[in-house]
Amino acid sequence: MALLELRNIETYYGPIMAIRGVSLKVDQSDIVTILGANGAGKTTVLKTISAAMEAQKGSVTFEGVDITALDPDRVARLGIGHVPEGREVFPFLSVDENLRMGAYTRSDADIGADLELVYDYFPALAEDRSLAAGFLSGGQQQMLAIGRALMLRPRLMLLDEPSLGLSPILTHEIAGIVKRLNEEQEVTMLLVEQNAKMALDLGDYGYVMENGRIVMEDTCQRLKNATDIKEFYLGMKDQGVRGRRRWKQRKTWR
Amino acid sequence: MPRVFACRTRRAHTILETLQLLIIGISQGCVYGLIALGFVLIYKATEMVNFAQGDMMMLGAFIAFSLIEAFDWLFAFVPVLGALPGASFAFAFLGTLLVMAAFGVVLERGVLRPMIGEPPFAVLMLTIGLGFVLRAVAGAIWGNQPRALDSPFAGGTFDLGGLIIGYENVAIVVGTALLCGALYLFFRFTRIGIAMQAASQNQLAAFYVGIPVKRVFALVWAISAAIAAAAGILVAPVNLIDPLMGFIGIKAFAAAIVGGFGSLPGAIVGGLLIGIAEPFVALHLPPGLSEVSAFVILLAMLVVRPQGIFPSLQQKKV
Numbered sequence: 001m002a003l004l005e006l007r008n009i010e011t012y013y014g015p016i017m018a019i020r021g022v023s024l025k026v027d028q029s030d031i032v033t034i035l036g037a038n039g040a041g042k043t044t045v046l047k048t049i050s051a052a053m054e055a056q057k058g059s060v061t062f063e064g065v066d067i068t069a070l071d072p073d074r075v076a077r078l079g080i081g082h083v084p085e086g087r088e089v090f091p092f093l094s095v096d097e098n099l100r101m102g103a104y105t106r107s108d109a110d111i112g113a114d115l116e117l118v119y120d121y122f123p124a125l126a127e128d129r130s131l132a133a134g135f136l137s138g139g140q141q142q143m144l145a146i147g148r149a150l151m152l153r154p155r156l157m158l159l160d161e162p163s164l165g166l167s168p169i170l171t172h173e174i175a176g177i178v179k180r181l182n183e184e185q186e187v188t189m190l191l192v193e194q195n196a197k198m199a200l201d202l203g204d205y206g207y208v209m210e211n212g213r214i215v216m217e218d219t220c221q222r223l224k225n226a227t228d229i230k231e232f233y234l235g236m237k238d239q240g241v242r243g244r245r246r247w248k249q250r251k252t253w254r
Numbered sequence: 255m256p257r258v259f260a261c262r263t264r265r266a267h268t269i270l271e272t273l274q275l276l277i278i279g280i281s282q283g284c285v286y287g288l289i290a291l292g293f294v295l296i297y298k299a300t301e302m303v304n305f306a307q308g309d310m311m312m313l314g315a316f317i318a319f320s321l322i323e324a325f326d327w328l329f330a331f332v333p334v335l336g337a338l339p340g341a342s343f344a345f346a347f348l349g350t351l352l353v354m355a356a357f358g359v360v361l362e363r364g365v366l367r368p369m370i371g372e373p374p375f376a377v378l379m380l381t382i383g384l385g386f387v388l389r390a391v392a393g394a395i396w397g398n399q400p401r402a403l404d405s406p407f408a409g410g411t412f413d414l415g416g417l418i419i420g421y422e423n424v425a426i427v428v429g430t431a432l433l434c435g436a437l438y439l440f441f442r443f444t445r446i447g448i449a450m451q452a453a454s455q456n457q458l459a460a461f462y463v464g465i466p467v468k469r470v471f472a473l474v475w476a477i478s479a480a481i482a483a484a485a486g487i488l489v490a491p492v493n494l495i496d497p498l499m500g501f502i503g504i505k506a507f508a509a510a511i512v513g514g515f516g517s518l519p520g521a522i523v524g525g526l527l528i529g530i531a532e533p534f535v536a537l538h539l540p541p542g543l544s545e546v547s548a549f550v551i552l553l554a555m556l557v558v559r560p561q562g563i564f565p566s567l568q569q570k571k572v
Contacts, residue, residue: 052461076464088459090452101452104445105464148463 001064003028003188004049004156009058011041011048018044020212021058026156031182031189033199033220035233036209042192043085045209046158049190050082051075062156077105081154085161085192087141089148091134095125098133098144102151111151118147121177139170146174150181157181159191163198171195175202196233200224208233270416275533281423281492283529284430286548288485289506290513290521291437292478298516299454299474302366302374305381307482308503309388314354314483315403315495316396321346321353322404340406347487351480358479362472385500392497400494408491422491429488433481434522441518450474508552514562523563527551 002025011019019041026032034042047053049060051072060068067075076082081102090098099118103111119126122143128136133144142162149157159178163171175198181187193199200206200220208216208229216228223229292307304310325342365384369377402408410421441447453460453470460467486495493499509528513520528548536544543550555562 050462052458071466071468072461073464073466076462082462084458084462088456088462090455090459092455093448093452097448097452100445101449101460101465102463104449145459148459152463 002026003063004190005061006045006049007059007061009045009048009060010056011044011053012056013044018212019048019055022209022212022214023058024207024214024217026188026190027205029182029186029188030204031178031191031202033191033193033203033206034209035193035196035199035206035223035229038194040209041212042209043160044212046082046160046190046192049075049158050080052082073105076152079152079155080158081149081152081156081187082158083145083149083160083162085164087138087145089133089136089141089144092132094130095133095136095144096129098148099151102148105152114151114153118150121150121180122147139166139174142166142170142174143177146177146181150185150187154187156188156190159189161192161194163193163195171198178202196229200229200234273417275537276530277417277419277423279530279533280526281426281529282532283509283526284426284522285485285489285525286502286506286509286529287522287525288430288433288481288488289503290510290525291434291518292482292485293507293510294513294516294518294521295474295478295481297510298518299450300366300471302369302377303381304478305378305503305507306385306388306500307478308500308506309385309392310354310358310479310482310500311486311489311503312495312497312500313357313388313392313486314350314479315486315490315499316392316497317353317483318346318350318487318490319396319401319403319495321349325349326404343404343406347484350483350487354479354483355476358475358477359472361479362475366475367468367471385503389497389500396497398497400496402494403487403490405487405491420492422488426488426492429484430522433484437477437481437518446470446473505548508548512552512555512562514564517562517564520562520564527563 004026006022006024009019009022010017022041022045024032024034024045034045036042044053048055051067051070051074055068058068059066062075062078062080065078067078070078090101093101096115099115100111103114119129122140124140125136125143125147128140133141136144142164146159146162162174162178166174178189178191179202182189191199191203200223203220206218206220206223207214208223216223216226218226224234289307289311292310293304296302296304296307322342325345329342361384365380366377369380405422405425407421407425411418412421413419441451449460449465450470450473452463453465453467457467460470486499489499505528506525509524510521511524512527513522513524528551531547531551532544535547
C-alpha cells in the first residue's frame with residue numbers, strides 16, 4: 001500500500017480550475033518528485049495534500065486514512081510536514097522558537113534531542129539560535145523551514161521548491177541534506193521542483209505536470225533519458241539537420 | 255523675604271497641581287490603553303478591527319455589576335466570606351473575566367468565523383452593528399440610567415505629601431500593570447502564547463506546523479473580551495456605568511493608531527499619551543477641547559509619523 005495516494009483530485013482557485021484530476025502515489029521511503037513549469041499546479045497539489053486548500057473532487061489517503069476533509073492542523077498531526085515555497089518562517093520568533101513551533105503537535109521528551117539533531121544537519125542555523133528568523137539569509141531561512149518541518153517527526157515531507165532563489169552551491173547543499181534525511185531519518189519525500197536536474201538526480205519516481213494534469217510518469221532514471229524531458233526541462237536539444245531547431249515541434253504527450 | 259516665599263509656594267502649588275492632573279491622566283490613559291490592547295490583539299491575529307471593543311467593556315462592567323449583587327446575596331449565607339470586605343467584588347471580577355472570555359469565544363465562533371474571506375468592510379460593518387446590539391441589549395437588561403458599581407476602591411483617597419490620590423486611580427494603574435505583565439509572560443513564555451504570535455506572523459506556516467489556527471483565533475477573542483471587561487470594572491468607580499460608556503472605545507481606537515496599530519506596547523503608550531493630554535487640555539484650554547484632544551493627537555500623529563510610535567516592522571507580502 002502506498003503511503004500517500006491521491007485519487008482524481010480537482011482543486012479550484014475561485015472559478016479557476018487549478019488541478020484537473022490528478023492521481024499519484026508516494027511509496028514508503030521514496031523520494032517522489034513533481035516536475036512542471038510555472039502554473040502547472042505543483043504547489044496546489046501540495047497545498048491540497050496538507051489541506052490548506054480544499055479539493056472539490058477526489059480523495060487523499062495517507063496510510064490508508066482518508067484525510068481529504070481534515071483541517072490543516074489535523075493533517076500535520078498525522079505526520080505530514082510541509083515546507084512551503086518561499087521560506088515561510090515566523091519572522092519575529094527566534095530560530096529556536098521557530099523550531100520548537102515545528103514540534104507544536106508533539107509533547108514527548110525528545111523535542112530537545114531533535115532540536116540538536118536539526119542543528120546537526122544545519123550547522124549554519126546553530127550559530128544564530130536566538131536571532132529573529134527574519135534576519136536570517138535566504139539560505140538559512142530555507143534550512144529553517146526544512147528543520148521546522150523535521151521537528152514534526154514527519155512520516156512524509158512535502159518540499160515545495162527548496163532551491164528557489166538559492167545559489168547553485170546552496171542548492172547542492174540542500175539537495176544533499178534532502179537525500180540524507182531520506183536515508184538516515186527514513187523520511188518519505190514529495191519534492192516539487194523547477195530545478196529539474198536536481199529533482200531527477202534526487203528522486204526515485206517522477207511525475208510531470210502541465211496545465212493541472214499529470215502528463216507523464218516514470219522512474220527518474222528513465223525520465224532523465226526521455227527526449228521530451230531532456231529538451232523541455234533539462235535544456236539539452238539535438239540540432240536539426242540544417243543546424244536549426246523546429247520551433248513547432250510538439251511534445252509526445254500532446 | 256515674604257515675596258520670595260509666596261513665589262515658592264505658588265510654584266509648589268503648580269507642581270502639585272500638575273502631578274494631580276498627571277495621576278488622573280495616567281489612570282484614564284490606562285483604561286484607553288487596555289481597550290486599545292483589545293483592538294490591537296484582534297487586529298494582529300485576525301486582521302479584523304473590532305469596533306465593538308468599547309461596548310464589550312461596557313458589557314463587562316454590567317456583568318460585574320450583576321455578579322457583585324449575586325455574590326453579595328450568596329455570601330450573606332457564608333459566615334467567613336460575608337465578613338470579608340470586597341470578597342464579592344473579587345469573585346465577581348474573576349467571574350466577569352471568565353464570562354466575557356466565554357462571550358468572546360461564542361462571538362468568534364458564531365458571528366465572525368463565518369465572515370472569514372469576506373471583504374474587510376463587511377467585517378467592519380458587522381462589528382459596528384454588534385456594538386449597537388450590545389448597547390441596546392444592555393439598555394434593555396440593566397436600564398439606561400447610570401449605575402454605580404459597588405467597588406471597594408470607590409471614593410476612598412489617601413494623602414501623599416499634599417497629593418490627593420484616589421484608590422480607584424491606584425487600582426486602575428496597578429491593575430493595568432498586572433494585566434500587561436501577565437500578557438507579556440503569556441506571549442513570551444507559554445507554548446500557546448508563542449503559537450499565537452506565530453499564527454499572527456505567518457498564518458500559512460502556522461497551519462503547516464499543526465497550530466490549530468481557528469482555536470487560536472477564538473482564544474484571541476476571549477483574551478480581548480476579558481481585557482475589555484477588566485478595563486470596564488476598573489474604570490467603573492471613576493465614571494458611572496451606563497450603556498453608552500463604551501463610546502470611549504473610539505478614543506481608544508485613536509490611541510491604538512497613535513501607538514502604531516499592531517504594537518501591544520504601543521497601544522498602552524498611545525492610551526497613556528491621550529489620557530494624560532486630556533486633563534491638561536481641559537484645564538488650560540477652552541472648554542470642549544479636551545473631548546476632541548484624542549483626535550487632534552491622532553491627526554497630528556498621522557501627519558508627523560503615520561506609522562505610529564512603535565511601527566509594526568512587518569511589511570505585508572503581496
